[in-house]
Amino acid sequence: xxxxxxxxxxxxxxxxxxxxxxTAGHNFHMQSVSIQSLSELERVRLQEVALVRLMKDFDLxxxxxxxxxxxxxxxxxxxxxKLDSLSKExxxxxxxxxxxxxxxxxxxxxxxxxxxxxxxLQEEQRSPADRVSSLLQLTGRRSTNKExxxxxxxxxxxxxxxxxxxxxxxxxxxxxxxxxxGVSVDCxxxxxxxxxxxxxxxxxxxxxxxxxxxxxxxxxxxxSLNPIYRQVPRVLDSCCQHLQKxxxxxxxxxxxxxxxxxxxxxxxxxxxxxxxxLDQRHSVHDVAALLKEFLRDMPDPLLTRELYSxxxxxxxxxxxTVIQLLICLLPACNSDTLQCLLHFLxxxxxxxxxxxxxxxxxxxxxxxxxxxxxxxxxxxxxxxxKSSEKEFSVESSARxxxxxxxxxxxxxxxxxxxxxxxxxxxxxxxxxxxxxxxxDVVDYLLRRKTPxxx
Numbered sequence: 001x002x003x004x005x006x007x008x009x010x011x012x013x014x015x016x017x018x019x020x021x022x023t024a025g026h027n028f029h030m031q032s033v034s035i036q037s038l039s040e041l042e043r044v045r046l047q048e049v050a051l052v053r054l055m056k057d058f059d060l061x062x063x064x065x066x067x068x069x070x071x072x073x074x075x076x077x078x079x080x081x082k083l084d085s086l087s088k089e090x091x092x093x094x095x096x097x098x099x100x101x102x103x104x105x106x107x108x109x110x111x112x113x114x115x116x117x118x119x120x121l122q123e124e125q126r127s128p129a130d131r132v133s134s135l136l137q138l139t140g141r142r143s144t145n146k147e148x149x150x151x152x153x154x155x156x157x158x159x160x161x162x163x164x165x166x167x168x169x170x171x172x173x174x175x176x177x178x179x180x181x182g183v184s185v186d187c188x189x190x191x192x193x194x195x196x197x198x199x200x201x202x203x204x205x206x207x208x209x210x211x212x213x214x215x216x217x218x219x220x221x222x223x224s225l226n227p228i229y230r231q232v233p234r235v236l237d238s239c240c241q242h243l244q245k246x247x248x249x250x251x252x253x254x255x256x257x258x259x260x261x262x263x264x265x266x267x268x269x270x271x272x273x274x275x276x277x278l279d280q281r282h283s284v285h286d287v288a289a290l291l292k293e294f295l296r297d298m299p300d301p302l303l304t305r306e307l308y309s310x311x312x313x314x315x316x317x318x319x320x321t322v323i324q325l326l327i328c329l330l331p332a333c334n335s336d337t338l339q340c341l342l343h344f345l346x347x348x349x350x351x352x353x354x355x356x357x358x359x360x361x362x363x364x365x366x367x368x369x370x371x372x373x374x375x376x377x378x379x380x381x382x383x384x385x386k387s388s389e390k391e392f393s394v395e396s397s398a399r400x401x402x403x404x405x406x407x408x409x410x411x412x413x414x415x416x417x418x419x420x421x422x423x424x425x426x427x428x429x430x431x432x433x434x435x436x437x438x439x440d441v442v443d444y445l446l447r448r449k450t451p452x453x454x
Contacts, residue, residue, distance in 0.1 A: 032424045035328065035335055036230055039445065041223040042430060043332055049429045050328035054310075058322055062309035069331040070103035070300050097271040099235045101297045104333050111234045114273050225444060231333040232340045235270045238278050239291040240344040247284035248351045253366050254376050258289035266290050295341075295380040302338055303382040304330065311382055312405040319412060324420050335421070338381075342417035345373050349414055374411035382406050 038046060047066050054064055098110040247253050263286050269276045278287055295302060303311060307326050314322050327335060349370040355363045383406075413420060423430070434442045 032422050035421045039225045040228050050325045054325050060310050060313050067304040067306040069105040098273045099270040107233045108231045230336040232337050239287050242278035242287050250284045254288045256285050258285040262286045263289045345414045370411050370414040374407045378406040378410040
């Protein structure tokens, strides 16, 4: 295992990629990583580090705060519970929308419940013989993992598998060997048993936990040291996958009209928690309209109202750096969803121009450049509280300027999305902040990030 004293770690960790010396004299080199590969604890600390950097190095002329995930309208529900009968409350609960017009964090919770329900239904349909076979396989894997962890003191890299070639999906239960960047909790024996607080922190991440529940946790010890599953709403993920497969060559996608009736039917299906499979039978324009409608109806925009002023007051010279820092401030569900959306929109923009196929035949582009896409999606991703018609007319000039700034920001995000979610120099500051509070945590994180050190 890697052994670095506190002073050695502070001296050898530096901006950007960093190196830490082993006792044998060898070094290992850390590369820049994506935000999504960080643990739950690191992502929380990243928000704090990014906020300090923004306030220290940039004068945006506005107050910046870390956005807080919205948990939904709890007051109204609690009032209903007091006034309504149990039967009426049950009917209201069943009729509550599951996706549209619901806070993003709550949509993730609803999707997880939907996934668990589907797994339970599949389990009920399985034969007894299949259940016994599955149980035996699971028991065998657990005993094998325990033998490996007890015989090998170094953390294995076999459990770290990046998500490549797939669209980020909703949280779901997965095999340990397929957990993104995670280390099995069986590896807990590799750490010193005396560090009870650290052992307590090595729990599996729970991305569906609400902010109010997290607020009750008074220390970082309650946050997981493993990466959390990407939190992308099922409806947005399904729409992006469908349009990626069937709509990239469609001229005027997101601009051509759709069937309001069919879009309403799809919306109701997702809101009722039904299992919706989008395939070639569904119109590309209907699915495109559904995606726009989901983003438009979010109670809090994807880029959050707290960061509205910061996004629209960017200086061109610092635009990329500041946008990157502002993205680091976003809650995990907003950040993961934004990455999924920008990745898809970038693919759409890459098919905007006419081209030729392998046989030399002309392929008509969809005409949707990053500027056109930013013009359509910008107002849905970033906006303030809706104003009355009188306020709108008074502030029309200011709104025009804000609209241009929003389009510029979203266009830049689409064009540079691959680098926006990479943690570069901030990784150094993040680890340094953890060193000040718990060097053992940093030691575990470094061993997880660099399991192979030749």
